[in-house]
Amino acid sequence: ETGVTQSPTHLIKTRGQQVTLRCSSQSGHNTVSWYQQALGQGPQFIFQYYREEENGRGNFPPRFSGLQFPNYSSELNVNALELDDSALYLCASSLDSMEQYFGPGTRLTVT
């Protein structure tokens, strides 16, 4: 049984660009949640997908969007990147929104 994986591990983007982060959920899990962790802070909930539908959203602007695919993997897209978007982005998968298992994260730096 494989755990939650995320790609890429690190990336550097320029302000105004767009970025796509990817997450493969743990086998058997149908729910994916995304969190943003700024340096020195706790993770903040961005949104959750359950069986390909958005199932809750945190206090993030619409330029943060997502998708969940039939195999329950997921993407996080961020448009018009800002310097404050620099953070560790964490994906967590679960079965029916129960206990969440986190991936290693993607470190995004916006310059």
Added chain:
Amino acid sequence: GDSVTQMEGPVTLSEEAFLTINCTYTATGYPSLFWYVQYPGEGLQLLLKATKADDKGSNKGFEATYRKETTSFHLEKGSVQVSDSAVYFCALSDRRYGNKLVFGAGTILRVKS
């Protein structure tokens, strides 16, 4: 909205010392409570959890008890090791909101040999 407050760090202890990291929460319902640990350069690992009042979560020598009367979930360990050095996050979730996790700011623990 729901929130979690943790004691500020860093907490610096000598090996084999007793550890307490305080955590209190504010919630309108009856949340589940968690402690997660984050080692340098890694994602979050679930350390322990409790789903109802008076439950005690335990794992790897760490313990925390869900205290509804004081809205607290303090993390304790009787004898810390250098390998316990990490950032510890207290969190809550509520099934009414899809079990999204609400985290505290984290507490850095440094254990010296």
